[in-house]
């Protein structure tokens with residue numbers, strides 16, 4: 001079920017944390033959107049790429065013990081919602097720490113790591129994770 | 134516009150049914166519903182098949198044609214279509230059938246929901262379940278439905294100082310009711326302590342906070358009031374139907390512990406029914422994870438945000454607001470595409486006074502909530518005598 005190769009399409013957005021900003025209302029979105037959910041048609045053609053700083057705060061988190069096969073070697077891992085300083089929230093893992101150090105409200109920054117591998121092709125895909133400041 | 138009635142309902146036992154295939158389950162439930170309705174399969178004018186993941190789990194698509202064929206109605210050439218709205222497929226399929234009868238197009242239709250989840254093994258099923266999330270921006274990063282429910286649970290408990298034990302109470306109540314349901318996957322009673330000591334799935338949620346992997350099928354027959362009267366058939370009424378969507382991904386929602394889709398659908402369902410929420414005699418919730426039981430009590434309109442636990446004394450059979458008399462998703466089981474239809478099976482028994490030991494005394498109206506994923510879709514129905 002791996003098939004990670006198809007995720008290459010979004011690789012630039014993953015590697016650079018590239019979101020979009022609506023020039024009509026100023027709201028920032030990640031993942032990128034073609035249409036602003038607030039401005040609807042007024043936003044068409046006005047959604048511009050914006051690279052996020054990678055800085056954010058832990059909104060909430062879990063320690064995952066039962067995971068799909070391609071994450072089995074990472075178990076248990078910390079998965080969190082990170083409120084980015086530009087506004088959007090991102091789902092990502094928190095790495096390079098003991099799970100007991102993770103708390104709601106702690107500051108984190110994005111790091112780029114191996115995400116897993118495609119079982120059939122052995123293709124390795126990279127993306128964003130987060131580390132405690 | 135015609136009133137819409139449920140004139141028959143059938144279901145299989147839920148559980149790990151190794152000896153039964155996807156088609157066996159669908160046919161068993163469908164034939165039971167037809168028998169209960171006292172009609173013939175050739176009377177059906179349309180079939181709605183509800184299923185979530187058979188294309189991946191069983192490598193079988195075109196479920197509606199399969200179900201129609203093996204129910205023996207291929208030669209009646211009745212139209213059939215699959216309705217897919219992830220884990221809300223069942224509620225969504227019933228709603229499509231309800232609207233079709235309301236439109237005047239049909240007088241009698243079947244909705245059959247089926248899922249055969251044990252055809253793949255081990256942790257592969259977690260990957261398939263995670264496909265109902267945003268694949269590229271949630272599950273790609275290691276999110277599973279359980280993990281996102283756990284993230285919601287942790288922040289909810291943090292903000293409202295809700296004790297961990299209160300989540301467990303939702304599962305304990307489900308098991309107590311399922312002990313009286315012969316179709317339930319788990320018929321053993323459990324304690325809060327057992328929930329807290331069960332193995333972690335995604336902290337703070339444990340195995341006993343999570344609905345199981347289930348096989349099963351449920352089917353109901355819907356008919357217009359005219360058809361029901363003409364053929365002197367008995368039934369219960371679908372009083373109202375509503376459906377609402379929200380952002381697919383949890384990270385895009387305004388609040389990670391508000392089921393906005395449920396809140397809106399429930400309000401519409403109550404308004405359309407012309408009843409007050411106090412008129413609701415029982416609830417069937419979509420408690421795929423224990424935390425959702427508390428959130429649903431709030432967002433369906435029965436408690437303020439953060440105060441769902443104040444109702445925990447009232448949710449058992451005999452309380453003022455019985456929850457999941459069927460045993461709910463945790464204990465009756467959660468065969469995804471069948472789950473939403475099976476809520477109607479329970480309501481049919483309850484409103485006809487045929488629920489045996491788990492009968493809600495004097496049941497007049499039931500509210501049924503079927504939800505997709507972490508709340509991207511909610512379907513709410515109110516059913517009555």
Ligand SMILES: [Zn+2]
Nearest residue numbers: 022025036039
């Ligand atoms: Zn905008």
